[in-house]
Structures are given as C-alpha cells and as structure tokens.
Amino acid sequence: MKHRIVVAVTGASGSIYARQLLGKLQAAAGQIDTVAVVMTENAKTVWQTELVDTSYEQLPFRFYTQQDFHAPFASGSGQFDTMIICPCSMGTLGRIATGISNDLITRAADVVLKERRKLICVVRETPYNLMHLRNMVSVTEAGGIICPATPSFYSVPTTIEAVAATVTDRVLDLAGIQQETYRWGNK
Numbered sequence: 001m002k003h004r005i006v007v008a009v010t011g012a013s014g015s016i017y018a019r020q021l022l023g024k025l026q027a028a029a030g031q032i033d034t035v036a037v038v039m040t041e042n043a044k045t046v047w048q049t050e051l052v053d054t055s056y057e058q059l060p061f062r063f064y065t066q067q068d069f070h071a072p073f074a075s076g077s078g079q080f081d082t083m084i085i086c087p088c089s090m091g092t093l094g095r096i097a098t099g100i101s102n103d104l105i106t107r108a109a110d111v112v113l114k115e116r117r118k119l120i121c122v123v124r125e126t127p128y129n130l131m132h133l134r135n136m137v138s139v140t141e142a143g144g145i146i147c148p149a150t151p152s153f154y155s156v157p158t159t160i161e162a163v164a165a166t167v168t169d170r171v172l173d174l175a176g177i178q179q180e181t182y183r184w185g186n187k
Contacts, residue, residue: 002033003176004080006073006112007061008105011042014087014124014149015050016160018043020168021086022059028177035061036073036080038104042089066103073108076115082175083112086168087124087149090132096121096144097135109144119144120174122167147171155182 005025009018025035039047039056047056064071072078085092085105092105096119101107112119121144125132136146151157151166169181 003031003082004034004073004078005032005175006036006038006080006083006108008083008085008088008092008108009037009039009043009047009056010085010087010089010092010105011040011046012087012089012092012124013046013050014122015043015047016164017122017124017149017167017171018047018086019051019055020161020164021084021171022056022061024168024172024179025177026060028172028179031177034080036071037061037063038066038071038108039063040066040105064104066105068104069107071104071108074104074111076111078111080108080112080117082118082120083108084120084122084171084175085109086120086122086171088121090123090125090135093121093123093135093139094131097138097142113139113142113144116143118175120147120171121145122147122149122171124149145174147174154184 073080096109151163157163
C-alpha cells in the first residue's frame with residue numbers, strides 16, 4: 001500500500017529540514033500515493049530568510065492554506081496514514097497537545113491522533129522549557145512521535161546538507177519510507 005502523507009511546515013527555524021524532507025518524498029514517489037502540504041505564512045518567511053529562495057513554489061505537491069478545512073485530511077475519512085510537522089514550532093505543538101484545532105495543521109494532527117495513525121513532530125527549539133516538555137509528553141501519550149531536529153554525527157557528515165539529512169532520513173524511517181541512508185554498523 002502506498003503512503004498518503006500530510007506535511008505541515010510551521011514558522012520554526014529549520015527550513016533546511018522541510019526542503020530536504022519534501023525533496024526526499026518527491027524522490028520516493030514510487031512508495032507514495034499523495035503528499036499534501038500546509039505551510040504557514042511564517043514558514044514561508046523563515047524559508048526565504050534561511051534558504052534565500054522560494055523553491056517550495058516549484059514542488060509538485062498540492063498545497064493547502066491553513067484555513068482550508070475542506071482539505072481531505074481534515075477528516076478521518078480522508079485516510080491519510082501519516083502526518084509530519086517539520087519543523088514543528090512549540091506553539092503548534094502546544095495547540096496539538098491541548099486539543100486546540102484552530103487551523104488546518106492542528107485539525108489534521110487531531111484527526112491523525114484520533115484515528116490512531118502516525119503523527120511525527122520534528123520539534124525545533126532549544127533549550128526546552130517545562131511547558132515544551134509537558135506538551136511533548138502529552139503528544140507522545142496521545143500516540144504522536146516527537147522527533148527533535150537533533151542531528152547525529154555517526155556518519156561523519158561533511159556538509160550542512162549531510163548534517164540535516166541525519167534528521168530527515170530518521171523522519172522518513174519513522175514514516176515507513178524505504179531509502180538508502182547511513183545505517184549504524186553497516187560500514
């Protein structure tokens with residue numbers, strides 16, 4: 001069965017993760033039926049600031065606005081199996097953790113959790129305060145996966161893209177997407 005994936009991009013720093021993730025999902029088209037994308041206006045601003053481009057406009061995915069509650073993934077009957085929020089701001093995480101569905105991102109996350117499907121939140125903040133940690137616990141207890149945007153260095157990355165890939169490859173693994181990537185012990 002091919003994956004039906006929602007990707008939400010919030011205004012947290014870390015646009016490199018979103019760009020890589022979307023590019024890798026595009027490359028894995030044979031495993032994917034649909035990728036739907038929701039980008040906040042802040043996400044677009046941060047992307048342009050950090051990556052100095054608007055390359056998200058060239059992606060072949062269907063984009064939805066934050067207020068489009070007619071999007072297919074706003075309902076469990078839409079049968080999207082995975083939602084990835086990358087990067088996930090602490091504000092978005094807090095709204096999900098407390099059940100506030102005030103936009104399409106938080107509504108879709110609520111749907112994914114209630115349907116017992118896969119929600120992956122790539123949180124990007126440092127340091128964490130107590131509310132951040134409590135919200136991470138709440139989302140985890142509800143069935144979500146917290147995947148901090150914390151790179152690893154086992155693969156001896158030599159570029160910023162390779163460092164970022166240690167996060168995005170992990171996210172794809174969590175989503176069940178098969179890929180060629182560094183594996184511990186496979187030297």
